[in-house]
Amino acid sequence: AQSVTQLDSQVPVFEEAPVELRCNYSSSVSVYLFWYVQYPNQGLQLLLKYLSGSTLVESINGFEAEFNKSQTSFHLRKPSVHISDTAEYFCAVSQRGTYKYIFGTGTRLKVLA
């Protein structure tokens, strides 16, 4: 069965420090991988996605994620966070051809001044 695990429910980090939000998945077939961000009382916004090709994908606001097939991971990283990055981040997996997402339980990133 397909599943997504976000190991950390909360991650506090000081402003301008690096951060990594972890995501592992299990699937017996090929998948597409996504990271979404949710600000308080808002819907989710697509941050970045991996479909194929280069295993390192980047967003416009400095986040990046690397697909690691052998470790079945898709960790999200940013070298220097800002206060405005405080939000909840969701990893999602779509098993190719099923048209269905499985979401992780989310990681709440809190950036401290």
Next chain:
Amino acid sequence: DGGITQSPKYLFRKEGQNVTLSCEQNLNHDAMYWYRQDPGQGLRLIYYSQIVNDFQKGDIAEGYSVSREKKESFPLTVTSAQKNPTAFYLCASSIDQTGGEFYGYTFGSGTRLTVV
């Protein structure tokens, strides 16, 4: 600007009442989805629709009903049979189901339902 509008933003329901959450999109998307979000549980799929006049149950459909009479609209009714309806409800859409895989979903800003 194109997007998804959910209303109301906050909704209070008394025990035994049915309530309907509105979801309207002007993106010309074929596929629409309803998710329920509870703290620490991520998002769970309630219903989805690939095309007008057709919809399928998701993982937690019991106690909910939907309709898809127009492409733009996908309202969700939370019935009295739903025993624990207090949650944040999110509506989403994608070009079609295949497009959802490739391009991701567009989400509305959510409705917070509270039972009083």
